[in-house]
Amino acid sequence: MSAAPDRRLRRQSTLDINSWTEIPCECGGMASKGAVKYKDYEIRGWICKKCKKEYIHPEDSLRISKLEALKKEHVKVKIRTVGQSLVITLPKEIAEVYDLEKGETVEFLPENFKKLRIALGD
Numbered sequence: 001m002s003a004a005p006d007r008r009l010r011r012q013s014t015l016d017i018n019s020w021t022e023i024p025c026e027c028g029g030m031a032s033k034g035a036v037k038y039k040d041y042e043i044r045g046w047i048c049k050k051c052k053k054e055y056i057h058p059e060d061s062l063r064i065s066k067l068e069a070l071k072k073e074h075v076k077v078k079i080r081t082v083g084q085s086l087v088i089t090l091p092k093e094i095a096e097v098y099d100l101e102k103g104e105t106v107e108f109l110p111e112n113f114k115k116l117r118i119a120l121g122d
């Protein structure tokens with residue numbers, strides 16, 4: 001799960017929360033920007049230097065909730081044809097969670113005859 005989400009998240013960020021290198025911690029200390037573990041994910045956040053309390057980046061927290069919802073949904077799509085090719089469409093909610101746009105390249109990683117993984121990113 002270390003497929004760096006940074007490139008994608010940067011694009012959808014509108015708040016300048018992303019430029020906060022430090023935030024005040026409730027203990028009175030300062031928490032500095034860093035990778036935080038949350039569930040099975042490594043996401044952006046801030047870690048207090050004094051009490052070690054971790055603060056999760058709100059955008060990443062929201063994104064994880066959406067991803068968790070998708071995992072439960074088992075989204076299904078029908079294969080269509082365009083010309084000679086078979087086409088699998090990505091539903092909007094998947095495109096959003098993975099921050100995918102037209103023109104991006106994905107890589108097929110065959111696992112066996114029943115599973116074909118899709119790798120995202122450069």
Ligand SMILES: [Zn+2]
Nearest residue numbers: 025027048051
């Ligand atoms: Zn603290």
